[in-house]
Amino acid sequence: MDWELFRSSFWPLLRGGLTGTIPLTLVSFVVGLTLALVLALMRISGKRLLSGIARVYISLVRGTPLLVQLFVVFYGLPSIGVVIPPWPSAVIAFSLNVAGYAAEILRAAILSVPKGQWEAGHTIGMSHRRTLRRIILPQAARVSVPPLSNTFISLVKDTSLASLILVTELFREAEQIAAFSQEFMLLYLEAALIYWVFCFVLAAGQGAIEKRLDRYVIH
Amino acid sequence: MSSTDPAPARTQTPGEVLLSATGLQKSFGANTVLRSIDLTVCRGEVVALVGPSGSGKTTVLRSLNGLEVPDGGTVAFAGGPSVNFGGAVSGRELSALRDHSAMVFQQYNLFPHRTVLENVIEGPVQVQKRRRAEAVQDAEKLLDRVGLLAKKDQYPFELSGGQQQRVGIVRALALRPDLLLFDEPTSALDPELVGEVLKVIKDLAEEDWTMVIVTHELAFAREVADEVVFMDGGVVVERGHPEQVLRNPEHERTRRFVQRLLHPF
Numbered sequence: 001m002d003w004e005l006f007r008s009s010f011w012p013l014l015r016g017g018l019t020g021t022i023p024l025t026l027v028s029f030v031v032g033l034t035l036a037l038v039l040a041l042m043r044i045s046g047k048r049l050l051s052g053i054a055r056v057y058i059s060l061v062r063g064t065p066l067l068v069q070l071f072v073v074f075y076g077l078p079s080i081g082v083v084i085p086p087w088p089s090a091v092i093a094f095s096l097n098v099a100g101y102a103a104e105i106l107r108a109a110i111l112s113v114p115k116g117q118w119e120a121g122h123t124i125g126m127s128h129r130r131t132l133r134r135i136i137l138p139q140a141a142r143v144s145v146p147p148l149s150n151t152f153i154s155l156v157k158d159t160s161l162a163s164l165i166l167v168t169e170l171f172r173e174a175e176q177i178a179a180f181s182q183e184f185m186l187l188y189l190e191a192a193l194i195y196w197v198f199c200f201v202l203a204a205g206q207g208a209i210e211k212r213l214d215r216y217v218i219h
Numbered sequence: 220m221s222s223t224d225p226a227p228a229r230t231q232t233p234g235e236v237l238l239s240a241t242g243l244q245k246s247f248g249a250n251t252v253l254r255s256i257d258l259t260v261c262r263g264e265v266v267a268l269v270g271p272s273g274s275g276k277t278t279v280l281r282s283l284n285g286l287e288v289p290d291g292g293t294v295a296f297a298g299g300p301s302v303n304f305g306g307a308v309s310g311r312e313l314s315a316l317r318d319h320s321a322m323v324f325q326q327y328n329l330f331p332h333r334t335v336l337e338n339v340i341e342g343p344v345q346v347q348k349r350r351r352a353e354a355v356q357d358a359e360k361l362l363d364r365v366g367l368l369a370k371k372d373q374y375p376f377e378l379s380g381g382q383q384q385r386v387g388i389v390r391a392l393a394l395r396p397d398l399l400l401f402d403e404p405t406s407a408l409d410p411e412l413v414g415e416v417l418k419v420i421k422d423l424a425e426e427d428w429t430m431v432i433v434t435h436e437l438a439f440a441r442e443v444a445d446e447v448v449f450m451d452g453g454v455v456v457e458r459g460h461p462e463q464v465l466r467n468p469e470h471e472r473t474r475r476f477v478q479r480l481l482h483p484f
Contacts, residue, residue: 124342
């Protein structure tokens with residue numbers, strides 16, 4: 001083990017994680033989740049056209065590889081005249097991808113809230129929309145945290161694919177140093193270690209959120 | 220009651236017709252649950268809807284609150300909304316009905332993610348746009364009345380069924396509706412908790428709240444109701460004074476139903 005290289009490469013890798021991986025994950029997740037909520041509401045709207053569109057979208061996203069989606073956005077679109085820089089390309093591809101998966105999670109979570117909660121909202125005079133926002137979604141949130149955390153943690157690791165479209169992030173830093181030093185094993189393991197630490201922290205965060213949302217249910 | 224208490228909003232003298240439902244019909248597929256039901260409720264009156272399960276009584280009650288949309292018929296509040304279910308019914312029309320009535324559910328349906336107090340003020344603050352401080356004051360007064368003021372900051376899961384249902388009643392009262400609707404309010408309760416809930420409803424009856432109650436508690440109906448409506452198979456079989464309907468029913472079906480409840484085995 002070349003400890004000197006490990007030490008000297010640690011900060012570049014970590015910096016790649018803090019300035020590339022983490023912002024890319026956060027932005028893509030927030031955008032993706034917003035889109036997912038729209039898709040989930042379209043799916044349960046009872047309107048044939050809306051739910052059909054959402055269904056086709058979700059099927060396409062889940063039925064094609066993320067790497068292919070990423071390449072279509074970055075390398076494919078320029079051939080029809082749409083050129084998007086690496087970082088926005090990555091955000092677009094990851095957001096659209098997350099939306100497809102999270103939409104099904106949110107749909108299931110919304111449907112898991114008992115019908116009586118809708119009725120209670122309605123009987124105190126709330127509109128459909130207000131009932132959704134104040135009564136249904138807070139309860140659906142609790143149910144959806146564990147599966148959404150899965151999606152989130154997958155996304156952290158999937159952002160390493162962005163290195164293939166030239167986004168400067170953790171794994172691209174590792175690759176560059178590895179190519180230069182020829183110490184592939186060391187650099188890849190070091191990258192893996194940092195990804196693992198990130199995910200470890202996130203899993204702890206998930207626990208904290210679940211605990212907070214669980215305060216109103218029987219333990 | 221002092222004048223600051225949330226009392227039933229009464230703009231007309233007691234005894235006048237408050238609600239009239241006419242010709243309510245409803246089918247679920249091939250299954251007809253309501254065949255032209257008429258129901259009139261006067262101000263200050265307590266109407267008990269009784270009948271075997273599947274008789275349509277809960278569907279009638281839910282129709283009054285727009286939670287069920289009948290296929291035909293009208294529901295009209297005196298001086299208020301009149302909704303004709305024959306055509307397309309808008310969400311606005313349904314919410315107009317809900318401005319005048321509030322439902323107490325068999326399964327309580329409290330909001331589990333809100334404290335007792337938050338459950339009660341949700342409607343007044345969010346929907347009726349009343350000042351929060353005023354809504355809280357009202358809510359605390361009402362909770363105190365049903366003996367649950369000490370529980371105001373607890374979550375529903377921390378309460379017994381009877382306590383939850385009393386909160387459910389307070390949540391409905393806090394809206395100051397013209398009409399209170401009860402859908403088998405004690406059917407989900409352990410037997411020893413039924414009394415505390417019936418006691419609250421009885422007090423409300425004595426304060427001249429207008430109520431429609433779907434119930435299997437015949438003794439309670441006899442004591443509290445001004446009129447008993449017996450339904451079976453989607454029709455009103457018999458209606459009248461509780462003593463008459465429940466003690467000396469005219470119809471064989473009513474007689475059998477009462478007997479079955481009095482002597483279950």
